[in-house]
Amino acid sequence: MKLDCKHIWRELSNYLEGDISDDVRREVEAHVAQCRHCAALLDSTHNVLVLVADERRMELPVGFNARLRERLEREMAISRPE
Amino acid sequence: MPAMLDSAVRKQEKENGLIKSVLGGRHEDFHELIAPYRRGVYLTAYDILQVEADAEEVAQEAFLKAFRALRSFRHESQFSTWLFRIVINEARMKLRRRREVPLETVFPDEGEDGDYTPTMLADWREIPSEALLKEETRRLVRESIAQLPEKYREVLTLRDVNGKNIAETAEILGITIGNTKVRLLRARLMLRDIFVGRTRRKPKEQPAKGVSP
Numbered sequence: 367m368k369l370d371c372k373h374i375w376r377e378l379s380n381y382l383e384g385d386i387s388d389d390v391r392r393e394v395e396a397h398v399a400q401c402r403h404c405a406a407l408l409d410s411t412h413n414v415l416v417l418v419a420d421e422r423r424m425e426l427p428v429g430f431n432a433r434l435r436e437r438l439e440r441e442m443a444i445s446r447p448e
Numbered sequence: 449m450p451a452m453l454d455s456a457v458r459k460q461e462k463e464n465g466l467i468k469s470v471l472g473g474r475h476e477d478f479h480e481l482i483a484p485y486r487r488g489v490y491l492t493a494y495d496i497l498q499v500e501a502d503a504e505e506v507a508q509e510a511f512l513k514a515f516r517a518l519r520s521f522r523h524e525s526q527f528s529t530w531l532f533r534i535v536i537n538e539a540r541m542k543l544r545r546r547r548e549v550p551l552e553t554v555f556p557d558e559g560e561d562g563d564y565t566p567t568m569l570a571d572w573r574e575i576p577s578e579a580l581l582k583e584e585t586r587r588l589v590r591e592s593i594a595q596l597p598e599k600y601r602e603v604l605t606l607r608d609v610n611g612k613n614i615a616e617t618a619e620i621l622g623i624t625i626g627n628t629k630v631r632l633l634r635a636r637l638m639l640r641d642i643f644v645g646r647t648r649r650k651p652k653e654q655p656a657k658g659v660s661p
Contacts, residue, residue, distance in 0.1 A: 375563065375637065421491065422610065
């Protein structure tokens with residue numbers, strides 16, 4: 367089986383997840399070794415996802431936890447879980 | 449028992465204990481129950497709404513709702529899955545109320561059946577560059593996420609920002625694992641296109657190189 371570029375795009379996300387069979391993984395790797403477009407697409411998508419993952423280090427707004435606690439406590443004073 | 453599994457089980461037991469205790473009347477234990485999720489809940493709301501004040505309001509609403517509805521949590525899913533489902537719903541409702549139209553609808557929503565074709569075939573390596581300051585890069589990432597259609601922002605924040613696995617992401621969104629993967633693929637390819645488009649508008653100071661992971 368020979369994967370063309372479109373097939374590579376379909377598998378790209380699964381490839382980055384590592385959620386792919388050995389056969390397909392080998393096909394993807396063989397394809398990107400000789401297709402600079404797909405190689406670049408794979409690289410750049412990976413790079414963007416690394417930057418996206420960095421978002422999780424974003425700071426919470428100052429005072430967020432205190433305001434949340436306060437709001438919850440007001441609620442807890444007047445109601446209970448149903 | 450493998451260490452990781454062991455700690456997951458212990459975490460679950462602790463959570464179950466806290467839930468029981470809150471339901472039994474020790475309301476203050478709710479703070480401890482939600483402490484591990486405050487950041488994730490806020491980030492999810494932020495990624496969907498893109499406005500700090502709205503994200504905080506939605507995060508608060510979600511926690512309040514979780515408190516009020518805690519008795520209806522059936523332990524059929526993990527507490528965090530249940531909680532994130534509430535957050536997603538609250539964020540969606542907020543968007544509806546805002547009647548927000550995405551800033552620029554770059555991508556027509558053509559359903560998920562067709563293939564998504566990435567653009568700009570020629571220079572795909574010219575992306576995140578060392579020339580960009582870290583802060584600027586972060587701003588660009590946020591602006592790029594903001595331009596994704598809503599359902600793609602949802603799946604991207606759950607999986608790629610919050611690090612939920614595919615199965616949990618699917619459960620939170622109430623869609624199949626297959627659909628989750630398709631949606632995620634599109635979200636990632638679109639995001640890359642938007643991001644490349646934005647970085648390319650910048651004047652180039654030096655030849656751009658790929659960022660190493």
